[in-house]
């Protein structure tokens with residue numbers, strides 16, 4: 001037996017998340033720290049519950065002794081009304097992906113934003129954030145837009161098939177970042193903005209295994225563009241592949257996936273995870289275990305088998 005102060009019971013609430021790599025990332029890192037830590041997917045599709053049941057699931061989890069939950073599509077906004085406290089950044093984004101249960105209270109955070117920010121710094125070092133066209137302004141898109149503006153983007157164009165959603169996000173962000181130009185643009189007008197942009201971001205599900213394709217015509221890309229995708233299943237989306245072939249600097253969705261997991265693990269346990277080790281494990285899970293990075297000679301034997309770099313997300 002163990003109480004909730006002696007071990008960790010964590011879940012991921014969302015639809016279609018049974019194959020998520022976040023649970024194995026947390027569990028393996030916890031093992032390396034000698035923590036007793038179980039992380040279970042709570043797949044709404046499998047248990048036949050709607051996104052609106054997230055509050056009931058949180059309360060059931062609290063009563064059953066869970067320490068925390070990650071929250072994903074379609075619940076990142078739906079969960080807001082069930083929180084007792086919310087981190088200021090998550091409040092600004094109006095999306096939560098991590099809920100800590102402390103003394104019976106639900107405290108919400110957004111590690112998608114911090115995870116994208118860290119991954120951007122490591123994966124696209126030295127690029128000019130400058131002017132960005134971002135496709136998708138939902139849960140991930142809100143976090144990424146916030147990250148880009150806090151990284152210094154001066155112009156951000158949001159493109160979403162849900163035009164009202166993009167307009168709403170753009171006006172919220174413009175109010176909070178008055179020195180930047182933030183606007184919603186139609187897919188047609190995005191063409192001219194991509195031509196003038198430093199970077200292009202995909203924060204839509206287009207490119208996932210079950211949603212193949214690209215959110216815009218990749219013929220618009222030039223080698224000078226940097227390109228970021230948030231999708232990590234697959235890691236090599238059609239957009240990432242096309243951008244790499246063209247010679248663009250590219251950030252795949254794995255950087256954000258590891259970054260959000262690193263930050264959530266730290267919040268849940270209070271223990272600083274080894275982000276490079278989590279990145280290596282993630283790449284093994286995705287079958288990309290030979291990512292070209294280096295591990296210091298002092299690393300444990302098992303880790304020296306991989307030619308990888310410390311501190312790379």
Ligand SMILES: NC(=O)c1ccc[n+]([C@@H]2O[C@H](COP(=O)([O-])OP(=O)(O)OC[C@H]3O[C@@H](n4cnc5c(N)ncnc54)[C@H](O)[C@@H]3O)[C@@H](O)[C@H]2O)c1
Pocket residue numbers: 072073112135136137138139140141159160161162165203204205206208214215230231232253254256257258260
């Ligand atoms: N790497 C990570 O850590 C990470 C984190 C969160 C989400 N994701 C991924 O991000 C993607 C989006 O997730 P989400 O939670 O934001 O979903 P969401 O449904 O909240 O938002 C997606 C948005 O994209 C828009 N959209 C769809 N097709 C479009 C198109 N062709 N052009 C423009 N807009 C379009 C939708 O209208 C919606 O507003 C998913 O693939 C998810 O797996 C990755």
Ligand SMILES: O=C(O)[C@]1(O)C[C@@H](O)[C@@H](O)[C@H](O)C1
Pocket residue numbers: 012014017020021022070071072073097112257260
């Ligand atoms: O890896 C996933 O499946 C996630 O759902 C991705 C993203 O939505 C994160 O915010 C979640 O914490 C985990």
